[in-house]
Amino acid sequence: MSIEKLDKASWATYFDSMSKMLTGKQAEIDVESLSLGAQVESRFAPLNGITYDHKSELLEIMLERWEHNIPNVTEIWVDRDGVSLNSIRVVDSDGLEQIIKLRDPLMLPDPHLAASANRPGPGAGAPR
Numbered sequence: 001m002s003i004e005k006l007d008k009a010s011w012a013t014y015f016d017s018m019s020k021m022l023t024g025k026q027a028e029i030d031v032e033s034l035s036l037g038a039q040v041e042s043r044f045a046p047l048n049g050i051t052y053d054h055k056s057e058l059l060e061i062m063l064e065r066w067e068h069n070i071p072n073v074t075e076i077w078v079d080r081d082g083v084s085l086n087s088i089r090v091v092d093s094d095g096l097e098q099i100i101k102l103r104d105p106l107m108l109p110d111p112h113l114a115a116s117a118n119r120p121g122p123g124a125g126a127p128r
Contacts, residue, residue, distance in 0.1 A: 001086070006076045011052040015059075018085060019049040027061065028101040029068055044103065050088075059090055061100060070098055 006014055026044040046064035052073070053060070059070040072093035079087040088100040 001079060001081055003077060003079050006078060008076075011059075011073075011076060012054055015050045015052050019051065021083075022047055022085065022102065023049060024105065025102045026105050027063060028103075029061065030099045030101070032097045032099065044101075046105070047102070050100075 025047045027047040028044045045066075048062040048064060050062070051060050052058070057072050059073050059076070061068040061070070070090050070092060073090055074093050075089075075091040077089040077091075078085060079089075085102055087102060090098045090100070092098075
């Protein structure tokens with residue numbers, strides 16, 4: 001595990017390239033501050049992408065059903081395992097910290113394959 005502070009000049013490029021690799025992951029967004037405490041904004045929703053706009057200083061996290069915007073970003077930290085991104089910590093100008101935790105979706109078995117595995121085959125249950 002490696003935690004690294006990203007240089008502000010690279011934010012837009014970094015998220016443009018990482019967004020492609022993050023599609024299909026799930027994201028949980030936690031908001032933390034002294035006045036709010038710790039609150040969960042979103043619980044592991046499918047992630048469509050993350051972008052940063054230098055002009056508006058806005059980080060956009062696009063989830064399957066909605067967008068979460070973080071304005072006035074001052075710091076971005078990433079937690080990586082090799083090439084895999086585990087989390088992103090974003091600090092805004094008010095000191096509010098938002099942590100985006102990433103994970104792969106649970107891979108459930110194909111329901112058709114599971115049903116056929118539980119179905120008896122020909123001649124099953126017949127007396128011998």
